[in-house]
Amino acid sequence: MFKKTHVLLTLVLLLVFSLAGNVLPGQHKAAAKEKHNKTLVMGTSADYAPYEYIDTAKGNKIIGFDIDVARHIADKLGYNLEIKDMDFNGLVPALDAKRVDFVMAGMTPNAERKQKVDFSDTYYKAKQLIVTDDPKIKKIEDLKGKAIGVQLGSIQEKEAKKIADKVDNVSIEKRNKVPDLVQEIMSKRFNAAVIEDGVAIEYLNKNPDLSSFVIPGSASAGSAVAFQKGSGLTEKFNKEIASMKKNGELDQYAKKWFEPKTEKKAEKKSIVDFSTIMPSIPYILKGILTTLKFVVVSILLGFVLGTILALFKISKVKVLRWGADAYTSIFRGTPLILQLLIIYNATPQLTGYKIEPFLAGVLTFGLNSAAYVSEIIRAGINGVDKGQREASMALGVSYGSMMRQIILPQALKNILPALMNEFITLTKESAIIAVIGTTDIMRRAQIVGADTYRYFEPLITAGIIYYLMVMTLTVLGRMLERRMSRGD
Amino acid sequence: MIKIENLHKTFGKNEVLKGISTEIAQGEVVAVIGPSGSGKSTFLRCINMLEEPTEGKVWFKDQEVTTQASKIQQVRKKIGMVFQHFHLFPHMTVLENLAYAPVTVNKTPKREAEAAARELLKRVGLEDKEGEYPGRLSGGQKQRVAIARALAMNPEVMLFDEPTSALDPEMVKEVLDVMKSLAQSGMTMAIVTHEMGFAKEVADRVLFLDDGILVEDAKPAEFFAQPKSERAQAFLEKVL
Numbered sequence: 015m016f017k018k019t020h021v022l023l024t025l026v027l028l029l030v031f032s033l034a035g036n037v038l039p040g041q042h043k044a045a046a047k048e049k050h051n052k053t054l055v056m057g058t059s060a061d062y063a064p065y066e067y068i069d070t071a072k073g074n075k076i077i078g079f080d081i082d083v084a085r086h087i088a089d090k091l092g093y094n095l096e097i098k099d100m101d102f103n104g105l106v107p108a109l110d111a112k113r114v115d116f117v118m119a120g121m122t123p124n125a126e127r128k129q130k131v132d133f134s135d136t137y138y139k140a141k142q143l144i145v146t147d148d149p150k151i152k153k154i155e156d157l158k159g160k161a162i163g164v165q166l167g168s169i170q171e172k173e174a175k176k177i178a179d180k181v182d183n184v185s186i187e188k189r190n191k192v193p194d195l196v197q198e199i200m201s202k203r204f205n206a207a208v209i210e211d212g213v214a215i216e217y218l219n220k221n222p223d224l225s226s227f228v229i230p231g232s233a234s235a236g237s238a239v240a241f242q243k244g245s246g247l248t249e250k251f252n253k254e255i256a257s258m259k260k261n262g263e264l265d266q267y268a269k270k271w272f273e274p275k276t277e278k279k280a281e282k283k284s285i286v287d288f289s290t291i292m293p294s295i296p297y298i299l300k301g302i303l304t305t306l307k308f309v310v311v312s313i314l315l316g317f318v319l320g321t322i323l324a325l326f327k328i329s330k331v332k333v334l335r336w337g338a339d340a341y342t343s344i345f346r347g348t349p350l351i352l353q354l355l356i357i358y359n360a361t362p363q364l365t366g367y368k369i370e371p372f373l374a375g376v377l378t379f380g381l382n383s384a385a386y387v388s389e390i391i392r393a394g395i396n397g398v399d400k401g402q403r404e405a406s407m408a409l410g411v412s413y414g415s416m417m418r419q420i421i422l423p424q425a426l427k428n429i430l431p432a433l434m435n436e437f438i439t440l441t442k443e444s445a446i447i448a449v450i451g452t453t454d455i456m457r458r459a460q461i462v463g464a465d466t467y468r469y470f471e472p473l474i475t476a477g478i479i480y481y482l483m484v485m486t487l488t489v490l491g492r493m494l495e496r497r498m499s500r501g502d
Numbered sequence: 503m504i505k506i507e508n509l510h511k512t513f514g515k516n517e518v519l520k521g522i523s524t525e526i527a528q529g530e531v532v533a534v535i536g537p538s539g540s541g542k543s544t545f546l547r548c549i550n551m552l553e554e555p556t557e558g559k560v561w562f563k564d565q566e567v568t569t570q571a572s573k574i575q576q577v578r579k580k581i582g583m584v585f586q587h588f589h590l591f592p593h594m595t596v597l598e599n600l601a602y603a604p605v606t607v608n609k610t611p612k613r614e615a616e617a618a619a620r621e622l623l624k625r626v627g628l629e630d631k632e633g634e635y636p637g638r639l640s641g642g643q644k645q646r647v648a649i650a651r652a653l654a655m656n657p658e659v660m661l662f663d664e665p666t667s668a669l670d671p672e673m674v675k676e677v678l679d680v681m682k683s684l685a686q687s688g689m690t691m692a693i694v695t696h697e698m699g700f701a702k703e704v705a706d707r708v709l710f711l712d713d714g715i716l717v718e719d720a721k722p723a724e725f726f727a728q729p730k731s732e733r734a735q736a737f738l739e740k741v742l
Contacts, residue, residue, distance in 0.1 A: 401589035404552055409603040409655060410579035419606065423593050498593075 054093040057114035059102035061464035064271040065120035070462045071293035079271035080118040087254040100451035111362035117240040122169035134251045136236030143214045143226040146206035159183040160205035163195040170208035193464040212272045220467045291471045294462040301455035315380030320387025327392045345385035354378040375447040390432045394425030427498045434491035503528045510557035520714035531685045533701035534694045536711035542694040550581045582652030586664040588644040590636035597632035600654045622650040642673030662693040
């Protein structure tokens, strides 16, 4: 048994590292065509069609205007291009932490960002549109008393504030992603949203109910490439951008991606229609593997660590008891998502180690789950008849053997339902790792939503998958319970 | 074999043992009797340090067990204990219950330990139960398994803490029979019990405890015929 624990621990660690090594989600290496021997890593947020998005019906490749331009420039400069997909809000921190060499994400240079990063010259100038489903909103003044949505931390947020300064009673609602904004309009929570023209076009094409107008005076600063402060790349990129502007290559790319398709305003779709996302369902299903790996490793880590903590809690050594209690108190007393973001973002800043999303996620969930598991196990140990301890002691059995072979097996039997419950919670909560860009089921559902402009269907698909996973766990738990109760 | 000197034990403000001194010789069977709350069980549990004495000393052979907490495991290996509520390991079969400590503590090869366990089961008349889990045994069977489990470590002394108190009346005899044959085999035994008939028949000595004090220490024939103290007289009047 002692050895088994060791093997288990080794297995967990191996799994963590091997997974961290090969399931780096959102990383798309152009392995087949490593043309150059140097590589540039580009950070982007692939849910901003047509700048960058994933054509989920065809696979998991990130495509879009920015990608084309980046490839063109990288190729000219003699680099291969590697693309890392992450949350838009994580892009500047990623540059900071040197996770990526540059960022192209339809990003507009503003004063705030300029303090942290350098920008190239703008390679594309967009206009800001008001997108709305209310036919009565035709000019800025019509927004009086309305709720307008913007992407958090975006240039549109600034634009919305300007509107709020001019028009009375405008409330600004922030969301992490543009698709969320459109969804909120559809759900009637927002009356309008500020969206860039290039991005808005697809939504306007696919949703006959939406209309739009340009915000007067919203001379956009345009999109530019972001670099680390003092990066040598800035100048090189500027040169290429200038030459692409001159020879019309940039216009060609813009035409390819930004021109409205004329297929157009077809019939109004029914409220729920799975046909649109059918081709993308395999893409969501692939997330099962990521989620499963994530959940399994997190559960193992949490269980092993939780057991150790539980033993600390019942130990006679005061420091151990105190430490374990403090640990539990901290991990139970703060939000999981906060722990995740701290581990993911603070690790590179504090240690220089660029922790990968998967590893950061597994660590957070493992550490967090350990706090809960330790309480469950502690209660389980206390629930075992004191006589078991005395009988073991009277036989001369050592503390370690007694715990492993007498007390814990009995405790586990009693707490199995509670443990199963914790594992089920962890499985569901794992959807949170989507925020750091791990392409699990949840993130894939969001990406499909962004790609197909349908939200309900991918989310329902994800929901069904999660439900089936949880049911499987429940059934497994029942089987285990039955097996363990053979002695009764 | 066992020497106890001025043993005190206090739980909070409650002094349960108030200075007990006695000896148990090799091969001796000692019955510890007395009213409930007199400290009989605590006295027994101090011998293998399941309770830590507040004051006083306990020797096992030439080794003082009260000072050497680190070596207590070595001593406990040689002192078997049987509890009122059996405390069998519910997640192990009868055979596993018996072989567990020899394999884990003494590093006896599993096959050897199991062979010895089967012999012991035969001795307590339960050879057909080796594959059962404790949950499926009767109280009497459980206690016989518990005795066999303690014997599996080849102890030099056996402590019995009210071994028949939790049993249905019809099962008391089967357990007492096992204990009787064990006493006849020359095992050193200390038995906390309410079975006066058994004490009378099997014990070499009777220790009568009351209120944490060793009131009488006598041969059973003497004790049961003419108890010296008033307290013992009163006690015997109630139970006999």
